[in-house]
Amino acid sequence: MPTTQSRINDFVLKIATVNGTGSASSNGLLMKALFRMGIPVTGKNLFPSNIQGLPTWYEIRASHAGYMSASGRVDVMVAMNVQTYQKDLKEVSPGGFLIYDSTWPRESTLNRADITVLGVPLAKLCNEAFSVARIRILMKNVAYVGALAALMDIDLGMIKQLLEETFAAKPKVVASNLRAIMLGYDYARENFSCPLPARAQAMGDNSGNIMITGNEATGLGCLYAGATVGAWYPITPSTGVMDSFTKYCEKFRIDPETGDKRFCIIQAEDELAAAGMVVGANWVGARGFTPTSGPGISLMSEFIGFAYYAEIPSVFIDVQRVGPSTGMPTRTQQCDVMMCAYASHGDTRHPLLFPANPRECFEMAVTAFDLAERLQTPVFILSDLDIGMNDWMIPELTWDDNYRHDRGKVLGSEELAKIERFVRYLDVDGDGITYRTLPGEDPKGAYFARGSGHNRYGGYTEDSGEYQDVMDRLLVKWETAKTMVPNALLSNAERPTNLGIVAFGSSDGAVTEARDRLAEQGIHMDYLRIRAFPFTREVVEFLRSHDTNFVVEQNRDAQMKSLLMLEANHIADRMVSILHYNGMPIPNECVVRGVTAHLKKEEAA
Amino acid sequence: MTYARPKIELPGQKVNELGLALRDYEGALSTLCAGCGHDSITAALIQALWEMSIAPEQLIKMSGIGCSSKTPAYFVHGAHGFNSVHGRMPSVATGALAGNRNLIGIGVSGDGDSLSIGFGQFGHVIRRNVNMLYLIENNGVYGLTKGQFSASADAGSTSKTGTVNQMQNINTVATAISMGASFVARSFSGDREQLVPIIKAAIAHPGCAVVDVISPCVTFNDHEGSTKSYAYVREHKFRATETDLVPPRAEIKASYYAGDTHPVRLHDGSTILLKKVDPDYDPTRRNNALSYLERCRRRGEIVTGVLFIDQNVPDMHEQSRTVATPLKDLDFDKLIPGSQTMADLQKTMR
Numbered sequence A: 001m002p003t004t005q006s007r008i009n010d011f012v013l014k015i016a017t018v019n020g021t022g023s024a025s026s027n028g029l030l031m032k033a034l035f036r037m038g039i040p041v042t043g044k045n046l047f048p049s050n051i052q053g054l055p056t057w058y059e060i061r062a063s064h065a066g067y068m069s070a071s072g073r074v075d076v077m078v079a080m081n082v083q084t085y086q087k088d089l090k091e092v093s094p095g096g097f098l099i100y101d102s103t104w105p106r107e108s109t110l111n112r113a114d115i116t117v118l119g120v121p122l123a124k125l126c127n128e129a130f131s132v133a134r135i136r137i138l139m140k141n142v143a144y145v146g147a148l149a150a151l152m153d154i155d156l157g158m159i160k161q162l163l164e165e166t167f168a169a170k171p172k173v174v175a176s177n178l179r180a181i182m183l184g185y186d187y188a189r190e191n192f193s194c195p196l197p198a199r200a201q202a203m204g205d206n207s208g209n210i211m212i213t214g215n216e217a218t219g220l221g222c223l224y225a226g227a228t229v230g231a232w233y234p235i236t237p238s239t240g241v242m243d244s245f246t247k248y249c250e251k252f253r254i255d256p257e258t259g260d261k262r263f264c265i266i267q268a269e270d271e272l273a274a275a276g277m278v279v280g281a282n283w284v285g286a287r288g289f290t291p292t293s294g295p296g297i298s299l300m301s302e303f304i305g306f307a308y309y310a311e312i313p314s315v316f317i318d319v320q321r322v323g324p325s326t327g328m329p330t331r332t333q334q335c336d337v338m339m340c341a342y343a344s345h346g347d348t349r350h351p352l353l354f355p356a357n358p359r360e361c362f363e364m365a366v367t368a369f370d371l372a373e374r375l376q377t378p379v380f381i382l383s384d385l386d387i388g389m390n391d392w393m394i395p396e397l398t399w400d401d402n403y404r405h406d407r408g409k410v411l412g413s414e415e416l417a418k419i420e421r422f423v424r425y426l427d428v429d430g431d432g433i434t435y436r437t438l439p440g441e442d443p444k445g446a447y448f449a450r451g452s453g454h455n456r457y458g459g460y461t462e463d464s465g466e467y468q469d470v471m472d473r474l475l476v477k478w479e480t481a482k483t484m485v486p487n488a489l490l491s492n493a494e495r496p497t498n499l500g501i502v503a504f505g506s507s508d509g510a511v512t513e514a515r516d517r518l519a520e521q522g523i524h525m526d527y528l529r530i531r532a533f534p535f536t537r538e539v540v541e542f543l544r545s546h547d548t549n550f551v552v553e554q555n556r557d558a559q560m561k562s563l564l565m566l567e568a569n570h571i572a573d574r575m576v577s578i579l580h581y582n583g584m585p586i587p588n589e590c591v592v593r594g595v596t597a598h599l600k601k602e603e604a605a
Numbered sequence B: 001m002t003y004a005r006p007k008i009e010l011p012g013q014k015v016n017e018l019g020l021a022l023r024d025y026e027g028a029l030s031t032l033c034a035g036c037g038h039d040s041i042t043a044a045l046i047q048a049l050w051e052m053s054i055a056p057e058q059l060i061k062m063s064g065i066g067c068s069s070k071t072p073a074y075f076v077h078g079a080h081g082f083n084s085v086h087g088r089m090p091s092v093a094t095g096a097l098a099g100n101r102n103l104i105g106i107g108v109s110g111d112g113d114s115l116s117i118g119f120g121q122f123g124h125v126i127r128r129n130v131n132m133l134y135l136i137e138n139n140g141v142y143g144l145t146k147g148q149f150s151a152s153a154d155a156g157s158t159s160k161t162g163t164v165n166q167m168q169n170i171n172t173v174a175t176a177i178s179m180g181a182s183f184v185a186r187s188f189s190g191d192r193e194q195l196v197p198i199i200k201a202a203i204a205h206p207g208c209a210v211v212d213v214i215s216p217c218v219t220f221n222d223h224e225g226s227t228k229s230y231a232y233v234r235e236h237k238f239r240a241t242e243t244d245l246v247p248p249r250a251e252i253k254a255s256y257y258a259g260d261t262h263p264v265r266l267h268d269g270s271t272i273l274l275k276k277v278d279p280d281y282d283p284t285r286r287n288n289a290l291s292y293l294e295r296c297r298r299r300g301e302i303v304t305g306v307l308f309i310d311q312n313v314p315d316m317h318e319q320s321r322t323v324a325t326p327l328k329d330l331d332f333d334k335l336i337p338g339s340q341t342m343a344d345l346q347k348t349m350r
Helices: A023-036 A082-091 A122-129 A133-152 A156-166 A171-191 A214-224 A239-252 A271-283 A294-310 A337-341 A358-375 A385-389 A413-418 A464-482 A505-520 A537-544 A559-567 A588-604 B037-051 B068-074 B089-099 B111-115 B119-128 B172-178 B192-204 B230-236 B286-298 B316-320 B338-349
Strands: A010-018 A041-046 A055-063 A076-079 A097-101 A116-120 A209-212 A229-232 A264-267 A288-292 A314-320 A378-384 A392-395 A448-450 A489-491 A499-504 A526-530 A548-553 A575-579 B059-063 B080-083 B104-110 B132-138 B183-188 B208-214 B237-239 B241-246 B261-265 B271-276 B302-309
Touching: A010 A023, A010 A082, A010 A133, A023 A041, A023 A055, A023 A133, A023 A156, A023 A209, A041 A392, A076 A082, A076 A133, A082 A097, A097 A133, A116 A133, A116 A171, A122 A133, A122 A171, A133 A156, A133 A171, A156 A171, A209 A214, A209 B338, A214 A239, A214 A288, A214 A314, A214 A358, A214 A378, A214 A385, A229 A239, A229 A271, A229 B089, A239 A264, A239 A288, A239 A314, A239 A385, A264 B089, A264 B316, A271 A288, A271 A294, A271 A314, A271 B089, A271 B119, A288 A294, A288 B089, A294 A314, A294 A337, A294 A378, A314 A358, A314 A385, A337 A378, A337 A559, A358 A378, A358 A385, A358 A392, A358 A464, A378 A385, A378 A505, A385 A505, A499 A505, A499 A537, A499 A559, A499 A588, A505 A526, A505 A548, A505 A588, A526 A537, A548 A559, A548 A588, A559 A575, A575 A588, B037 B068, B037 B132, B037 B192, B037 B208, B059 B068, B059 B089, B068 B080, B068 B104, B068 B132, B080 B089, B089 B104, B089 B119, B089 B132, B089 B316, B104 B111, B111 B119, B111 B132, B111 B172, B119 B132, B119 B208, B132 B192, B172 B183, B172 B208, B172 B286, B172 B302, B183 B192, B192 B208, B192 B241, B192 B302, B230 B237, B241 B302, B271 B302, B286 B302
Parallel strands: A010 A076, A076 A097, A097 A116, A229 A264, A229 A288, A288 A314, A314 A378, A448 B080, A499 A526, A499 A548, A548 A575, B059 B080, B059 B104, B104 B132, B132 B208, B183 B208, B237 B302
Antiparallel strands: A010 A055, A041 A055, A209 A392, A489 A526, B183 B302, B241 B271, B261 B271
16 A cells, blocks of 8 residues: 555545536535534535536545645545546546445556555445435435545534534435445445545634635625626526525515515526616616626627616626637636627727635625726626635625615706706716716606717717717726726735736635745745726736736636736736636646746746 | 707697696607608607606606617607617616616617517517517618618518518517517507507506507608508508507596497506407407408408407516515615624525
8 A cells, every 4th residue: 555644634535426416415515524624625516518417526625724726636536437437546646545436346457556446335335225226326425425434534423413404304314314424434444444644633613714606605795785686698607696696685685574576587588688687777776787607798798888888887797617609618717808808899998806706706796886886887797617616615704784885976856956957978077977867767867878979968979079078088987997996915925026926816726825835945926916907006016016927817818918918008028927728727736837937947048 | 960859838738637748748859761650650659658647757768779769869858768789679678677667668669670680689578578668660671771671571572672572571460469468559650540549558558568560661661562661551551459548537438338349457547448440350369369460461451450468467577576666766774684694694604
């Protein structure tokens, strides 16, 4: 048996199964148990664009240091899927362990000398214990939870408690699940020397933290933002946002007396219609939004340009997936940055928010609506599949009851009575933001919202000067936006350095971990995490104050770097791209490699 | 360009229940071609809205792109207007009426806007039964791009340049009826006497009321080979029903119900009176309406009047059980559960 260094609370457990066989709940059980033992965990789901019968993986990373990024290693692999066995075997890090269902013999060629292979006859154990065929398949996937509990010292009591909470109304289900767990647990205890070097050890209870997906947090954010109209067309990986919003609305937005709903969710016929509904709702003064992904934004682009030019608040949530075209719907990327920044024909520019984790998904959802109404323009939240659909451990979300939402510049009857005449697109305050009125309130506030040429008074125009006057004022508004969007977050290196690293969104975890690893090697970098477009002042200052700026992003074409060149006037040869775009979440190793490779090249030159 | 209409106060002019004169329902001066059927429809809209005493600010005027879609600028200057993108008026109207259900929505579209680029949204606004008047100014031709056939052009009709249309047309009213519309009517821009009561009935109808108005294009489609010219429509028009709307406040005389009159009482208390000109026509049965339309088509007749009505189809808000208060007027205190709820909620996320 190969010797393995101890990896207490610092391991990656990967489980290979077939989708539609109940493995998701088993994996959730494992992760939650580790979480309740006080160990920082993240869970990443690698799944096919399919409902049943194809390979799927779930990867749990436990890190006492609190690192959240993909680590690139696998310490314990549970290979439940014969189809992918060979691939799964190959993926185990040297010194690691592979657990498989030994009910059926493996080919002797499928072996590796540098890892330990443990066979547990899961199917056989379950077939003997359970009679119904479907139950046998499901229980096989529950039984490995038991085996892992024994092998990795995962608290059995905690697992039991979680099962009881989940199936509180179904004691029979709890009993059968527990039985299956004990089958795996007892077998492992009797046949192997438990625990393995890669194992868990209670280190608290993680109080103050929660486990949540980005999509769930975004939906909750829309609830707390006061959104009442949600229009959408289902698309992976954004569907969870509307599922979450619906769930919380059903819970908190039902009139207690009448049972009527204080919200209206419309499943549109396509993304074009969803965008139109969002624009219509915001035009009358209701907060409306749509969750979608890249292909949806492509379809919504005409309305996005309309909302920009007619200056109608609107919130677009893009949970990015791999493009171009249909791409890989169940894989992650940051590939819609350019498209969203300039979505639609003509001169258009839109504020973008880049959450890096579910906590920011929640907070930025509220910010997005406030910005949209303040700036009277479409605002985008650019999440991605990694943030949106994976399980993250974050500090508890908080809400300030004194928070007052910013509803922007809206004139009601009272204000209209004080002015002689209302004009829609006149810049009274000099910030490029004009006053709007809402339909249904006062005939004095009536105006025409249109995507055709219009002048500052809101009238149709084909006059060059009048057209340009409005276009130039929109630029003033863009400057104002720079003072309102979330600032970039700076983290200075322990010692002075002329190396900077810039990232955004879900690359944050990889960069944070890579910086620590590189610092150990004597490479120190200041880190700036961009949280919004247009770029705030500190972005420009950061780029200028470092000789080399690594720009980390998850797309092929260095979209953020391009945007920095265009909008922060930064020169290309002082920026070095670190790109990751294979559809998997970016591992910290990719950043470490990118930085060291560049520095070596510089040294040689 | 839009031109403001000079406002002239005439002493002693008739006012409606709100004390507003007909002029108060006018909009900017039309920039459409002289004699355009669309302008007659605008006049009918103004008349109907004035007669119904609808407060201008209660109204939203929506449109897409095309000659028809310019119409909202030409009536009720005191109402908010929305000239959206091509073929997408229904989605904007859906969102607007979702956000504020107290608004009275009027969408003005055309045959290109609704039957080609916006065919999908046309179908789905009907399916959702969004409470609005969906008026199609149907001229069978693309005017702004100078005379291409639209999807409502009849097979065999010719364009101004002599090209013959080979494709079958999309029949607006038959399509709407078969898609489940709750109110479908057809009229002719040159027949204001029929059009005004139809518009009133459509606005009073508690759901999506589709009104297809044949509106000849004087510039590109008012020639001999066209089946949507003034002359052709006048010659082939046939009334299936005649319509009147009796508001809840007016006294309903018993004699109205005599003969072939079919009264439909609306939820707001008003009554649509449909006088059946054709005795075998029943506008409350979908099957009948469709087969009747087909019979008339074969005879070369353009049937007009309220062709179908079913006011028991739940509208969008009834379907989704939205609160009676417009969503945009809900207090944020009622919408946001607060910090304690947030804390409690997260106990389940551990």
